[in-house]
Amino acid sequence: MSLQVPQGFRLAGVHCGIKRNPNKPDLTLVVSDGPATAAGVYTQNLVFAAPVALNRQRTPSPAMRLIVVNSGNANACTGERGMADARQMARLSAEACGAKESEALVLSTGVIGTFLPMENIAAGIAAAAKSLASDEEAFASASRGILTTDTVQKVSGRRVKFSGGEAQLTGMAKGAAMIGPNMATMLCVLMTDAPLSPETAQRSLAAAVDVTFNCISVEGHMSTNDTVLMLANGAAGGMPLAGADLAAFDAALREVCTDLARAIPSDGEGASHLITIDVNGCADRASARAIAKTIAESPLVKTAIAGADPNWGRVVSAAGYSGVAFDPAGVRLLINGFPLYERGEPLPFDIKQVSSSIRENRDTSVEIFFSEGTAALRYWTTDLTAEYVRLNADFTT
Amino acid sequence: MSLQVPQGFRLAGVHCGIKRNPNKPDLTLVVSDGPATAAGVYTQNLVFAAPVALNRQRTPSPAMRLIVVNSGNANACTGERGMADARQMARLSAEACGAKESEALVLSTGVIGTFLPMENIAAGIAAAAKSLASDEEAFASASRGILTTDTVQKVSGRRVKFSGGEAQLTGMAKGAAMIGPNMATMLCVLMTDAPLSPETAQRSLAAAVDVTFNCISVEGHMSTNDTVLMLANGAAGGMPLAGADLAAFDAALREVCTDLARAIPSDGEGASHLITIDVNGCADRASARAIAKTIAESPLVKTAIAGADPNWGRVVSAAGYSGVAFDPAGVRLLINGFPLYERGEPLPFDIKQVSSSIRENRDTSVEIFFSEGTAALRYWTTDLTAEYVRLNADFTT
Numbered sequence: 001m002s003l004q005v006p007q008g009f010r011l012a013g014v015h016c017g018i019k020r021n022p023n024k025p026d027l028t029l030v031v032s033d034g035p036a037t038a039a040g041v042y043t044q045n046l047v048f049a050a051p052v053a054l055n056r057q058r059t060p061s062p063a064m065r066l067i068v069v070n071s072g073n074a075n076a077c078t079g080e081r082g083m084a085d086a087r088q089m090a091r092l093s094a095e096a097c098g099a100k101e102s103e104a105l106v107l108s109t110g111v112i113g114t115f116l117p118m119e120n121i122a123a124g125i126a127a128a129a130k131s132l133a134s135d136e137e138a139f140a141s142a143s144r145g146i147l148t149t150d151t152v153q154k155v156s157g158r159r160v161k162f163s164g165g166e167a168q169l170t171g172m173a174k175g176a177a178m179i180g181p182n183m184a185t186m187l188c189v190l191m192t193d194a195p196l197s198p199e200t201a202q203r204s205l206a207a208a209v210d211v212t213f214n215c216i217s218v219e220g221h222m223s224t225n226d227t228v229l230m231l232a233n234g235a236a237g238g239m240p241l242a243g244a245d246l247a248a249f250d251a252a253l254r255e256v257c258t259d260l261a262r263a264i265p266s267d268g269e270g271a272s273h274l275i276t277i278d279v280n281g282c283a284d285r286a287s288a289r290a291i292a293k294t295i296a297e298s299p300l301v302k303t304a305i306a307g308a309d310p311n312w313g314r315v316v317s318a319a320g321y322s323g324v325a326f327d328p329a330g331v332r333l334l335i336n337g338f339p340l341y342e343r344g345e346p347l348p349f350d351i352k353q354v355s356s357s358i359r360e361n362r363d364t365s366v367e368i369f370f371s372e373g374t375a376a377l378r379y380w381t382t383d384l385t386a387e388y389v390r391l392n393a394d395f396t397t
Numbered sequence: 398m399s400l401q402v403p404q405g406f407r408l409a410g411v412h413c414g415i416k417r418n419p420n421k422p423d424l425t426l427v428v429s430d431g432p433a434t435a436a437g438v439y440t441q442n443l444v445f446a447a448p449v450a451l452n453r454q455r456t457p458s459p460a461m462r463l464i465v466v467n468s469g470n471a472n473a474c475t476g477e478r479g480m481a482d483a484r485q486m487a488r489l490s491a492e493a494c495g496a497k498e499s500e501a502l503v504l505s506t507g508v509i510g511t512f513l514p515m516e517n518i519a520a521g522i523a524a525a526a527k528s529l530a531s532d533e534e535a536f537a538s539a540s541r542g543i544l545t546t547d548t549v550q551k552v553s554g555r556r557v558k559f560s561g562g563e564a565q566l567t568g569m570a571k572g573a574a575m576i577g578p579n580m581a582t583m584l585c586v587l588m589t590d591a592p593l594s595p596e597t598a599q600r601s602l603a604a605a606v607d608v609t610f611n612c613i614s615v616e617g618h619m620s621t622n623d624t625v626l627m628l629a630n631g632a633a634g635g636m637p638l639a640g641a642d643l644a645a646f647d648a649a650l651r652e653v654c655t656d657l658a659r660a661i662p663s664d665g666e667g668a669s670h671l672i673t674i675d676v677n678g679c680a681d682r683a684s685a686r687a688i689a690k691t692i693a694e695s696p697l698v699k700t701a702i703a704g705a706d707p708n709w710g711r712v713v714s715a716a717g718y719s720g721v722a723f724d725p726a727g728v729r730l731l732i733n734g735f736p737l738y739e740r741g742e743p744l745p746f747d748i749k750q751v752s753s754s755i756r757e758n759r760d761t762s763v764e765i766f767f768s769e770g771t772a773a774l775r776y777w778t779t780d781l782t783a784e785y786v787r788l789n790a791d792f793t794t
Contacts, residue, residue: 047717047725077710079726079742112710113743219696221711222718299616299696299781300789307790313474313509314618320444321619328444329476345476346510384696385790386783392697393704393782 001259003157005139006168006193008033008235010132013145016124018072018110018117027124028069028145030189031097031132035063036233038105039201041209043226049076050086051106052225058105059229060198065099067189067229068092069146070121071174072110074185076224085116092122096129109148109174109185109225143172146187149391150176152267156259158252160194162245164238167194169252173260176218176269185225186213188260194249195234196241204250205230212257215289215379218268219388220297228257265380270387273305273364277379281370285377287324292379294322295366302384308359310351312340315366330371336364398656400554402536403565403590405430405632407529410542413521415469415507415514424521425466425542427586428494428529432460433630435502436598438606440623446473447483448503449622455502456626457595462496464586464626465489466504466543467518468571471582473621474510482513489519493526506545506571506582506622540569543584546788547573549664553656555649557591559642561635564591566649570657573615573666582622583610585657591646592631593638601647602627609654612686612776615665616785617694625654662777667784670702670761674776678767682774684721689776691719692763699781705756707748709737712763727768733761 005011009032013025040059042052058064068089075082090104108116132138143153157170175186196204209228234240241249266274277295282288295301298318304311312333320328329344336357339347358364364383382388402408406429410422437456439449455461465486472479487501505513529535540550554567572583593601606625627650631637638646663671674692679685692698695715701708709730717725726741733754736744755761761780779785 045714045717046721046723047714074710077713077738077741077743079740081742112708112714113738221695221697221715224710224714224717298618299785300618303786303789306786309790311509313471313621316474317442317444317509317621318618320442320621326443341474341510343476344474345478346474384786386786388696389700389703389781389783389786392700393706 001157002159002168003139003155003170004168005134006170006191006235008193008233009191010134011138011142012128012131012133013141014124014127014131016127017120018070025141025145026071027121027128028142029093029125029128029132030067030142030191030231032065032231032233034233035065036231037062037196037198037201038064039198039205039230041206041228043223045222045224047077047224049074049108049225050078050082051075051108052227053083054086054090055105055227058102060202062198063103064105064231065103066093066097067105067107067231068125069107069187071146071148073108073114073116074110074112074225075108075116077113078115081115085118088118089121092125096125105229107187107227109146109187112224146172146174148174148176149269150174150267154260154263154267156256158256160249160252162238162241162248165236167192167236169194169256171256171260173263175264176267185223186264188213188228190230190256192230192232193235194232194241195236195238196232200240200246201230201232204253207250208253208257212254212261215377216261216265217293217296217381218265262380265382268382269391270385271382272385273362273383275305275364275366275381275383277381278367278376279379280367280376281372282375283373285375288375288377290324291319291322292377294318296379296381299384302382305358305364306383306385308355310335310340310354310358315368316341319368326370326372332369334367336361398554399556399565400536400552400567401565402531403567403588403632405590405630406588407531408535408539409525409528409530410538411521411524411528413524414517415467422538422542423468424518424525425539426463426490426522426525426529427539427588427628428463429628429630431630432462433628434459434593434595434598435461436595436602436627438603438625440620442619442621444474444621446471446505446622447475447479448472448505449624450480451483451487452502452624452626455499457599459595460500461502461628462500463490463494464502464504464628465522466584468543468545469507470505470511470513471507471509471622472505472513475512478512482515485515486518489522493522502626504584504624506543506584509621543569543571545571545573546666547571547664551657551660551664553653555653557646557649559635559638559645562633564589564633566591566653568653568657570660572661573664582620583661585610585625587627587653589627589629590632591629591638592633592635593629597637597643598627598629601650604647605650605654609651609658612774613658613662614690614693614778615662659777662779665779666788667782668779669782670759670780672702672761672763672778672780674778675764675773676776677764677773678769679772680770682772685772685774687721688716688719689774691715693776693778696781699779702755702761703780703782705752707732707737707751707755712765713738716765723767723769729766731764733758
């Protein structure tokens with residue numbers, strides 16, 4: 001993992017007073033010195049936040065300069081005033097960084113249905129623009145400025161060799177629940193100095209997101225703000241990547257996205273287990289995804305893992321209501337490598353041994369095999385603990 | 398509410414050792430003295446239990462005699478041996494009651510993936526057949542014999558007047574989670590002495606279930622065993638109901654099913670609130686159902702209510718990922734009668750007042766209005782508490 005900031009990027013994260021704790025940055029700027037190719041993938045929620053509406057109009061793009069992010073307020077369900085506020089965030093950031101308003105993208109995450117405190121945000125943008133840098137410290141502040149209920153920073157990076165030279169790909173993400181306590185969203189910002197055309201960048205990003213950020217859940221509540229953005233400023237030199245060079249970049253992109261995506265349920269609110277669900281033998285990937293998602297979102301599967309209970313009946317019955325047709329007599333199931341169910345019948349197993357294996361490892365593996373085809377998908381989720389409920393029921397006015 | 402046992406029915410509930418607690422009956426018999434019309438509605442889970450497979454073949458029917466129910470073991474995911482066990486339950490009960498094997502229906506609820514203890518069940522059937530009666534006590538034992546983690550019995554009944562006389566409709570149900578801790582399922586048995594043809598009985602039952610038992614959830618995990626059965630033995634006399642008589646019966650059936658269906662989330666595991674979700678102004682009932690179900694199954698909506706947090710953003714965003722198209726600017730939302738959101742913008746409201754209203758009432762009302770049409774649906778669910786997690790993560794071997 002290489003975490004350096006790619007050439008031609010500067011970052012900052014500052015506290016402007018949206019979050020109460022003055023030690024927690026809540027406004028982040030990511031600036032490319034020159035115009036960068038930009039790609040974006042967004043929430044599929046019909047009720048989407050103002051910044052999502054703004055960014056959708058602006059990506060893919062051949063010439064974007066910056067991303068401004070605030071945490072602590074999602075600017076969602078805020079109507080026309082919310083749209084005006086998002087545009088104002090773009091305008092203020094662009095002015096502070098010597099760019100045009102149309103060259104800025106905007107991200108927000110936090111409470112839904114409250115208007116942005118624009119005075120704080122304006123002051124934050126001014127302060128952040130003054131402290132832009134490309135060192136480790138700037139990257140750390142920037143990556144902390146996008147967090148909400150996360151307990152750890154989520155960063156990853158890779159070096160990518162291509163025929164014209166070598167590029168850096170570095171990303172930061174946030175998310176601890178699809179929506180945390182009064183908070184919202186999964187966000188990710190990827191920066192690279194690799195040369196990419198807008199169409200290629202968009203296609204590569206969408207492909208990577210499909211098998212990473214779209215394969216995670218905490219509780220399955222889809223946010224109004226989910227966004228993954230990538231800026232590629234080409235500072236590493238050379239022509240836009242294609243062929244084997246592009247394949248090398250895509251592989252690195254998928255690795256970085258996997259690191260960042262896994263980090264979200266791994267840091268899931270109150271989670272005591274990261275559950276990896278491998279669905280195999282399906283007719284197509286959509287079927288595998290539907291089954292994985294249904295298993296991942298069953299509160300009964302999640303509470304069973306929290307309690308170290310190898311209750312495979314809950315997993316099989318969740319698959320059964322996923323809407324995917326399959327032959328129940330062809331199902332095989334393993335938890336942490338122990339075979340528990342095969343050909344529609346329970347297998348004898350040492351329940352204490354399997355339970356200990358779940359209890360003693362933070363990572364839990366659920367592997368389910370069907371007999372319909374060869375499509376497979378990996379999905380990550382959390383267990384469901386009393387602490388999650390406490391965090392999300394904890395009402396503070 | 399009239400809870401008498403309809404004419405021509407006898408019941409019993411006994412303990413046969415599937416449940417550990419000897420004071421809890423775990424085997425119930427419901428017997429009609431003469432042949433009864435039978436109708437059934439079953440789980441849509443692709444992985445369904447052996448008794449569901451058996452009953453599906455036997456309903457609707459013009460001549461059924463009895464229903465045998467065991468609690469504590471679901472006889473699900475048990476393969477061919479499970480099917481043989483279900484048929485054996487039917488055969489033993491029929492023999493004990495002087496009926497044919499094909500005149501018996503079978504219900505099971507409890508742990509998935511464990512074979513039935515057939516010796517206990519055989520002894521239970523013999524004992525139950527000897528103690529069949531139609532008094533209050535027999536009805537009480539029978540309605541307790543179908544429970545698993547339920548904390549209260551769920552019974553309801555109505556008198557129905559029709560042109561040929563008067564009939565009794567009495568029902569019992571169980572269910573505290575779609576699947577409780579190692580337990581499973583929602584079950585309901587309805588008995589009536591009203592005269593009904595098989596086709597009418599099936600149609601009336603399906604219509605009632607559609608707006609009652611199919612409008613509840615606890616955590617949204619669909620069971621392998623869900624079943625609603627109705628026996629109508631015609632002992633009240635007269636020709637099969639039709640026209641206004643049938644309409645009167647259908648109204649009573651819907652009332653009884655509403656009572657029993659509401660009782661399930663009301664007794665939901667660990668629940669501190671019964672949430673009634675009214676979805677209005679949709680293009681069709683399927684859209685209203687999809688929206689209601691998505692709201693009802695969002696852990697973030699459920700934890701918010703548990704915490705008395707009028708966090709309407711979670712409700713609106715859940716509607717947004719229900720898959721139903723609607724105009725976000727046309728949405729209006731009320732919680733416990735307080736308007737919180739209208740025309741895509743937050744309304745000012747006294748958060749402490751609304752929070753107190755949620756905290757101080759076990760019943761919570763969520764009303765959401767769309768501008769797409771006139772279809773409406775009422776749905777019931779629970780909140781999500783730390784106690785639910787404790788109950789379902791509590792692993793006991």
